[in-house]
Amino acid sequence: MWRVFIFSICLIITSSACTPSSHQSKKTSPKKTKSGYLTNEKSMVTIEAYDHYNRLLRKGFGFYISKDLIVSDFSFVKGAYKLKVCALGSSDGKTVNRYVAYDVNKNLVVLKASVNVSHYLNAKHEPMVTDSVYQLYRKQLKLFVNHGLLENYQVKDSLSYWSVSNEFKAGKPVFSKKHEFIGVATSIHDSMVVLPNKWIRDLFESRLEQPKSIYELRIKSNKVYPSYKGIKGFRILTNYGNIEIKLFNETPDYRDNFIKLVCDEVYDSLLFHRVINNFLIQTGALDSKLAKKDDVVGWQGPGYTLPTKIVPGLFHQRGMIAASKLPSDHNKRNRSDGSQFYIVSGRKYSSEELDDMEEKSGKKFSELQRQVYSTIGGAPHLDGDYTVFGQVTKGMDVVDKVAALETYAVDRPVQEVRIKTIEIIKQ
Numbered sequence: 045m046w047r048v049f050i051f052s053i054c055l056i057i058t059s060s061a062c063t064p065s066s067h068q069s070k071k072t073s074p075k076k077t078k079s080g081y082l083t084n085e086k087s088m089v090t091i092e093a094y095d096h097y098n099r100l101l102r103k104g105f106g107f108y109i110s111k112d113l114i115v116s117d118f119s120f121v122k123g124a125y126k127l128k129v130c131a132l133g134s135s136d137g138k139t140v141n142r143y144v145a146y147d148v149n150k151n152l153v154v155l156k157a158s159v160n161v162s163h164y165l166n167a168k169h170e171p172m173v174t175d176s177v178y179q180l181y182r183k184q185l186k187l188f189v190n191h192g193l194l195e196n197y198q199v200k201d202s203l204s205y206w207s208v209s210n211e212f213k214a215g216k217p218v219f220s221k222k223h224e225f226i227g228v229a230t231s232i233h234d235s236m237v238v239l240p241n242k243w244i245r246d247l248f249e250s251r252l253e254q255p256k257s258i259y260e261l262r263i264k265s266n267k268v269y270p271s272y273k274g275i276k277g278f279r280i281l282t283n284y285g286n287i288e289i290k291l292f293n294e295t296p297d298y299r300d301n302f303i304k305l306v307c308d309e310v311y312d313s314l315l316f317h318r319v320i321n322n323f324l325i326q327t328g329a330l331d332s333k334l335a336k337k338d339d340v341v342g343w344q345g346p347g348y349t350l351p352t353k354i355v356p357g358l359f360h361q362r363g364m365i366a367a368s369k370l371p372s373d374h375n376k377r378n379r380s381d382g383s384q385f386y387i388v389s390g391r392k393y394s395s396e397e398l399d400d401m402e403e404k405s406g407k408k409f410s411e412l413q414r415q416v417y418s419t420i421g422g423a424p425h426l427d428g429d430y431t432v433f434g435q436v437t438k439g440m441d442v443v444d445k446v447a448a449l450e451t452y453a454v455d456r457p458v459q460e461v462r463i464k465t466i467e468i469i470k471q
Contacts, residue, residue: 080223081189085180086163088132088217091116091140093124095347097374105215106155107228108164113251114155115244117215117230118146121153123262123347129157133182142255145247148266149203150239151230154247156255165217167244171224177208177238179216179229194226194238205237212236262348269307272299276471277437278306281464282316284446287387287439288469289365294355298367298380298433301350305383306466310346316446316461317341318454322391323423325446326368327463328384341456342384349379350431358432359413361422362390363443365434380431387436389447390422401425 087108093101101124106116114129121127121143130137138158145154178191192210212218212229218238220226227240277290291299305311315332319325331344350367360366365387367380393401398414401407407428409417417424436443449457 080219081180081187083163084165084217084219084223084225085132085182085187087161087165088180089114089129090132090134090137091120091215092128092130092137093120093347094126094128095123095345096125096349096377096379097343097370099343101344101347105213107215107217108157108161109154109167109244109248110164111160111162112157113144113164113248114140114157115215115217115228115247116153116155118148118151118153118261118264119231120215121155121258121261122264125259125347127155127258129155132180133185133187141258143258143261144251144255146261146264147243147247148264150243150247151232152228152239152243152247153258153261154251155258165225165241167225167241167248169225169241171220171226171241172222173226173240174220174222176221177218177226178221179212179218181213181216203232205232205239208236208238212238259348262346267307269300269304270468272296272303274471275303275468277469278302279467279469280311280439281467282442282446282461283464284461285439285442287442288437289387289434290437291365291434292355292358292432294358295353295431295433297350297353298431301382302433303468305346306468309465310383311463312465314463315341315456316463317456318386319447319449319451319457319461320455321448322389323447324386324388324390325443325461326384326386328368328381330383338453340454342454345384346382348382349377350382352378352380352429353431354428355432359416359422360388360390360424360426360430360432361413361416362388362420363436363440364388364422364432365436366426366430366432369430385434387443388423388426389440389443392419392421393417393424398424 089106091104091106095101104120106114109115127140128137129140140155142156143153144156175193177194178189181188192208194206196207214230216229218226218229225241227238229238280287313333314327316325316327317329317332329342332341335341365385368384368386369380398409446461451457
């Protein structure tokens, strides 16, 4: 069990006036025994989500509902390869990478912990619900209590929840004034709400006997995505012009993944963060959306990777689209990034240059490849190493314009080239 050092405890109390605009916050000492706050805190954890390459994706919260089960936000865990779980206010954590239950509609997941604890919340108990509730948090080793009011209990289909007056944190438990466990704060339809603990109880009772990898959660969704059969192509809208592309059915995993990312608006506002004249332009790094001018970008994907697939006949001619990936020393499984891709601008190559590449690499170009690379151009040295999954159908002048931009740092354009959005072109 984690050992938690308690230095002090403060209480933030919100006024109980009826209108949200009249809520005021102030710090006072708790009027009741401290034991309720301290005991509840021992069930809570902070969680860090990491990808395949042990890179930190985001930070969130959770709490124990049994000696070895933790509740957290489904949307927070989705796409992570592993989690690091720490006691509230601590940095000493344990790895968690399995789950036993989840519910997309309720945005909840139950994780299988790697260590057992003695303090956990009782979801089986039916609390007496009152309007005034609180969450706990630590700041500079001090424990604080954030109060709010439950409002507008809503029942929608098979889901029920309260609106909450204060800025509560997703993944954290919510308690009554008497320190009873009321439920959990989470985001439903882009609003922070409090789900009653009965939903946690239902998840607990329906849990799997054999835990599964949290990596599987990346493909779990209640959203219905359009079929590729009704899609002719995509239009990439940028501040430098539009680029239209089509995807190949020979690479269905990449095709369907791209459709999902576009529908989820993952590419909106991302930069073309790497451009090289007469070679390629690259985008899809999630860390480029809010990147400042001198930030190092290009390392963050969606939290998952795809297996590299080399399809005979699909090679790096000018205008082809392929999936980016890390070099072999950081990518032992030789997998492609889940969202990053590049468009080949390329150049023409002489027969002598192609002969030299064959000799150095041991690869043999087909007659078609040699003809294309000498007349149309491309990037022949990438063949056989990266998955080619699409092709530009219109807008290569935009690709060339972007590829020719002045760059700094690691081939990042001085003038930002940003994707506004990607539109689906229907059949």
